[in-house]
Each structure stands twice: as C-alpha cells, then as structure tokens.
Amino acid sequence: MIKHDQLHRFLFEGHSVRGELVSVSETYQQMLENHSFPQPVQQLLGELLVATSLLTATLKFNGDITVQIQGDGPVKLAVINGNNQQQMRGTARIDGDVKTESSLRDMIGNGYMVITITPTEGERYQGVVALEGETLEECLGAYFKQSEQLPTRLFIRTGMLDGKVAAGGMLLQVLPNEHDGNEELLDHLVQLTATIKGEELFTLDVEEILHRLYHEEDVTLYEPQQVAFRCTCSRQRCIDTLMTLPEADLQEILHSDGKIDMGCEFCGKHYVFDENDVSEIKATKTAQLH
Numbered sequence: 001m002i003k004h005d006q007l008h009r010f011l012f013e014g015h016s017v018r019g020e021l022v023s024v025s026e027t028y029q030q031m032l033e034n035h036s037f038p039q040p041v042q043q044l045l046g047e048l049l050v051a052t053s054l055l056t057a058t059l060k061f062n063g064d065i066t067v068q069i070q071g072d073g074p075v076k077l078a079v080i081n082g083n084n085q086q087q088m089r090g091t092a093r094i095d096g097d098v099k100t101e102s103s104l105r106d107m108i109g110n111g112y113m114v115i116t117i118t119p120t121e122g123e124r125y126q127g128v129v130a131l132e133g134e135t136l137e138e139c140l141g142a143y144f145k146q147s148e149q150l151p152t153r154l155f156i157r158t159g160m161l162d163g164k165v166a167a168g169g170m171l172l173q174v175l176p177n178e179h180d181g182n183e184e185l186l187d188h189l190v191q192l193t194a195t196i197k198g199e200e201l202f203t204l205d206v207e208e209i210l211h212r213l214y215h216e217e218d219v220t221l222y223e224p225q226q227v228a229f230r231c232t233c234s235r236q237r238c239i240d241t242l243m244t245l246p247e248a249d250l251q252e253i254l255h256s257d258g259k260i261d262m263g264c265e266f267c268g269k270h271y272v273f274d275e276n277d278v279s280e281i282k283a284t285k286t287a288q289l290h
C-alpha cells in the first residue's frame with residue numbers, strides 16, 4: 001500500500017549528500033478544491049507545492065517558507081506557503097485568459113520568483129530570481145546558484161493518479177562544509193535522479209524508488225513526515241488586519257454593505273463582521289491601549 005502525502009528524507013552513506021522525496025495527492029486536491037483554476041494553473045500550483053514541501057524540509061529551524069511567482073501575464077500570482085510541520089496552502093490570482101497547454105512563460109509573462117523564509121524566531125530571509133528558465137525546476141536551479149546556498153537540485157513531476165491530480169518530487173543537496181570534491185558525485189546522483197517518472201513517484205513506495213534509482217548506493221531512509229493541507233487563517237488574524245485600517249474606511253464599508261466580509265484567498269473561508277463586532281473590537285483595542 002502506497003502512502004501518499006508524505007515527505008521522506010534519506011542520506012547517501014559516506015557521500016555527504018542528502019535527499020528528499022515527496023508525493024502529494026490529497027493535499028494537492030484539497031488545495032485546489034476551493035478554486036476553479038484552469039488546468040495549467042493547477043499544474044503550476046502542484047509544482048510549486050512540491051518545491052515548497054522539499055524546501056521547507058531543508059529548514060533547520062521552526063518557521064515557514066513562501067514560494068511565489070509574479071508576473072505581467074494572465075497569472076498575476078501563484079503562491080504556496082508551508083511550514084516545517086509540512087502544513088501547506090496555496091492559491092493563484094488570474095486576470096485574463098489562460099489557454100490549455102500554456103507554458104510557464106505564457107502564464108506568467110515577464111516575472112520573477114520570490115522565496116521568503118520566515119523563522120519563528122530570528123531574521124527573515126528573502127531571495128528573488130528573474131523567471132528566465134522554461135520550467136520551475138530551471139528557475140529554482142537559478143535561485144540556488146544565485147543565492148550561493150548549498151549545491152541543491154530539485155526534480156518535480158505532476159500528473160494524474162486514479163483520475164485525480166497528483167504531484168511529487170525529489171531533492172538532492174550536498175551537506176554543509178563538505179562541498180569539496182562532491183560536485184562530481186552530485187552530478188552522478190543528479191543523472192540517476194533525473195530519470196524518475198511521475199508515475200513512479202505516484203505509484204511506488206519509497207524503498208522501491210530508492211532501490212530503482214540508486215541500487216549501487218548505500219542509502220539510509222529516515223522516518224517519513226506527513227504532508228497536509230492546512231490554512232492558517234483565523235478570525236483573530238482578520239481582527240488584527242481590521243485594527244490596522246483607518247476608522248473612516250471601516251465605517252464606509254459598514255455603511256454601504258452593512259458588514260465587513262473578509263474572504264481568505266487560500267481556503268475560501270469567510271469572516272464576517274457587523275457593526276457590533278467592529279465596535280467590540282475597537283473597545284477591546286482601546287482597553288488594551290490603556
């Protein structure tokens with residue numbers, strides 16, 4: 001029985017190279033459920049989801065990673081946000097016509113990719129790379145080169161499993177302080193890993209995949225981590241946002257709509273505040289200030 005929506009970590013013994021493998025189906029489907037995105041956008045979000053899951057798993061601390069692509073094409077924004085517990089959410093903003101068979105470039109136009117790493121404690125890091133590659137894999141490769149991080153390669157596959165969307169991927173990374181002489185070895189492992197097919201990622205268990213790819217290597221596999229769709233929106237977060245808005249703006253919305261309706265872009269949930277709610281929030285705020 002294949003377990004989906006799990007992130008696996010492994011290590012090439014004696015080689016100072018680590019790896020990750022992830023396959024997502026339910027997480028991916030739930031993420032798309034609240035939206036009606038065209039197929040190429042669904043695929044792009046699947047690729048971003050896999051990339052974010054793999055990148056999040058490289059974090060050495062608690063925190064979250066947001067991977068977003070922005071541009072001047074019909075897809076203005078595609079974004080995935082995930083944390084070290086592998087809780088993922090994502091969405092896209094579309095303005096215009098996305099044709100079937102659209103490439104990354106067709107969808108995004110001239111754009112860039114922003115990767116934001118936010119530790120629970122400590123400083124935020126942001127890396128920006130122009131969207132010059134043909135595929136997300138290539139763009140991520142450019143990001144790693146530019147940001148002078150550890151030599152890292154990602155492999156991303158999307159497709160269908162039992163009539164539903166599925167995505168998966170792998171990551172290889174040279175361990176810190178052991179760069180020297182490992183580039184060649186990484187190249188060798190990269191060649192092996194590049195042969196992975198989406199179907200294999202979606203239908204085979206991890207031991208089988210590792211054996212198929214690296215049967216001559218000594219690989220240690222660690223306990224898997226569950227990947228899940230989870231949105232971090234809440235009524236309190238909406239209240240925090242409301243409190244930052246000018247009083248006149250709030251009154252104007254209340255006056256014209258009778259309520260303030262805040263929809264979550266990620267999960268589609270609505271948080272509604274009427275006049276009483278707003279006065280109560282303001283009263284609490286005033287009480288806290290004094």
Ligand SMILES: [Zn+2]
Pocket residue numbers: 231232233264265266267268269
């Ligand atoms: Zn939400």
